Amino acid sequence: AALLAAGAFGIAHAAGAAGGKSSFVAVKDSHFERNGQRYMVAGANFWYGGYLGAPSSVGQRARLVKELDRLKALGVNNVRVLAVSEQTAMKSAVSPATTSAPGHYDEQLLQGLDFLMAELAKRDMTAVLYLNNFWQWSGGMTQYLNWFTGSPAHDPNVSKDYERFMAENARFYTNARAQAEYRNVIAKIVQRTNTVTKKPYRDDPVILSWQLANEPRPGNAKSTKEEKATYVKWIADTAHYIRSLDANHMVSTGSEGLAGSAQDAQLYLDAHRTPDIAYLTYHLWPANWGWFDPKQPDTTWAGMMDKAQHYLNVHVDYAKQLGKPIVLEEFGLNRDGGSFDIKASTKVRDRFYDEVFTTLEKRAAAGDPVGGWAFWAWGGAGRAANADYWWKPGNDFVGDPPQEEQGLYSVFDSDASSLKLIAAHDKRLKTIGAKQ
Numbered sequence: 390a391a392l393l394a395a396g397a398f399g400i401a402h403a404a405g406a407a408g409g410k411s412s413f414v415a416v417k418d419s420h421f422e423r424n425g426q427r428y429m430v431a432g433a434n435f436w437y438g439g440y441l442g443a444p445s446s447v448g449q450r451a452r453l454v455k456e457l458d459r460l461k462a463l464g465v466n467n468v469r470v471l472a473v474s475e476q477t478a479m480k481s482a483v484s485p486a487t488t489s490a491p492g493h494y495d496e497q498l499l500q501g502l503d504f505l506m507a508e509l510a511k512r513d514m515t516a517v518l519y520l521n522n523f524w525q526w527s528g529g530m531t532q533y534l535n536w537f538t539g540s541p542a543h544d545p546n547v548s549k550d551y552e553r554f555m556a557e558n559a560r561f562y563t564n565a566r567a568q569a570e571y572r573n574v575i576a577k578i579v580q581r582t583n584t585v586t587k588k589p590y591r592d593d594p595v596i597l598s599w600q601l602a603n604e605p606r607p608g609n610a611k612s613t614k615e616e617k618a619t620y621v622k623w624i625a626d627t628a629h630y631i632r633s634l635d636a637n638h639m640v641s642t643g644s645e646g647l648a649g650s651a652q653d654a655q656l657y658l659d660a661h662r663t664p665d666i667a668y669l670t671y672h673l674w675p676a677n678w679g680w681f682d683p684k685q686p687d688t689t690w691a692g693m694m695d696k697a698q699h700y701l702n703v704h705v706d707y708a709k710q711l712g713k714p715i716v717l718e719e720f721g722l723n724r725d726g727g728s729f730d731i732k733a734s735t736k737v738r739d740r741f742y743d744e745v746f747t748t749l750e751k752r753a754a755a756g757d758p759v760g761g762w763a764f765w766a767w768g769g770a771g772r773a774a775n776a777d778y779w780w781k782p783g784n785d786f787v788g789d790p791p792q793e794e795q796g797l798y799s800v801f802d803s804d805a806s807s808l809k810l811i812a813a814h815d816k817r818l819k820t821i822g823a824k825q
């Protein structure tokens with residue numbers, strides 16, 4: 390009987406490895422499980438994966454296949470991907486976009502997602518698919534408001550007024566027509582049948598989770614009690630809606646943690662309490678948050694690392710409190726000196742990655758609900774096309790979306806020291822998971 394069982398397990402496992410009938414990733418005792426085994430997310434942010442998969446002009450399927458092979462070889466088992474974008478006049482946003490106007494969707498880009506999912510299945514990799522964006526680089530909530538209220542889609546890279554941008558975006562959660570269109574898009578994608586594999590998305594174990602949006606915030610740092618309550622309700626209602634369409638897959642928020650919750654721990658906990666949100670997410674951005682100056686690494690490193698360690702640990706503690714896994718699904722740091730040039734070294738970033746990985750490995754080894762991580766972001770073979778490092782339609786996609794310099798935080802295929810580090814820690818993380 391044992392031999393038979395081992396044989397059967399072997400076949401099932403092999404099937405899983407070949408992207409066959411693997412089970413869905415789900416939560417069991419505050420950890421991820423798949424095929425009856427612990428599953429740790431050793432992920433990479435790859436926002437443009439669906440774009441590369443498109444059969445149309447914007448698609449580069451040969452590059453996509455190469456990038457996924459490189460990521461697989463590194464031991465990456467998950468990619469976090471923008472599932473849908475909104476056409477916008479905002480300067481620093483990607484174009485073309487999936488939704489050209491309410492009710493009008495680019496089938497080519499949706500087929501790009503299909504192709505990506507098919508390629509991930511072949512490599513036994515999973516995907517987190519985010520269905521909206523709080524930021525402007527894919528149109529996002531700002532564009533929905535422009536469609537349905539006529540408010541100007543003002544690009545904060547142009548206005549330099551992020552506080553106003555964030556406060557205005559909070560109106561998305563209560564605008565009935567914007568929510569109706571957002572739910573149309575959710576239904577269209579969640580209920581889609583993959584044109585490459587002919588498999589309904591709902592039945593596809595490649596999807597690790599549907600994610601409400603990239604970095605949804607309740608508003609700006611001065612969010613009111615009412616705005617916070619609206620945000621928590623929007624999360625619970627939208628997660629419930631997705632689960633009503635698809636009871637197979639987990640739903641996640643895309644939250645950055647305290648930094649995206651007006652530094653309000655109660656809000657962050659409340660936002661992740663609903664049973665329809667399966668796990669917690671958080672992001673770690675020392676340079677963006679003013680903890681680190683890449684031009685003054687020696688004087689800012691120690692203070693930054695103290696804050697980062699605290700941020701990493703306190704969020705794992707929140708996850709323990711809720712009894713759910715938590716994934717650090719974005720983290721990054723500049724190239725040395727803050728350079729965007731691919732030839733610049735990455736010593737400081739490597740040290741930062743090493744400290745982040747090591748901190749989370751320690752918590753995982755202690756049995757804490759560390760679900761894994763995803764670094765931001767895979768640039769691979771992509772290269773900045775312009776002397777000013779800004780993206781223009783038709784240029785390569787890299788890890789940095791169009792609202793940032795192309796090289797700011799990307800990990801390129803030529804960043805050998807970074808790749809070595811990622812590979813070593815991805816392996817260690819999975820080993821820790823396997824031992825528990």
Ligand SMILES: O=C1NC[C@H](CO)[C@@H](O)[C@@H]1O
Pocket residue numbers: 524603604672674677719765789790793798
């Ligand atoms: O989701 C995000 N978080 C931080 C990234 C780097 O600044 C940014 O590019 C992206 O909008």
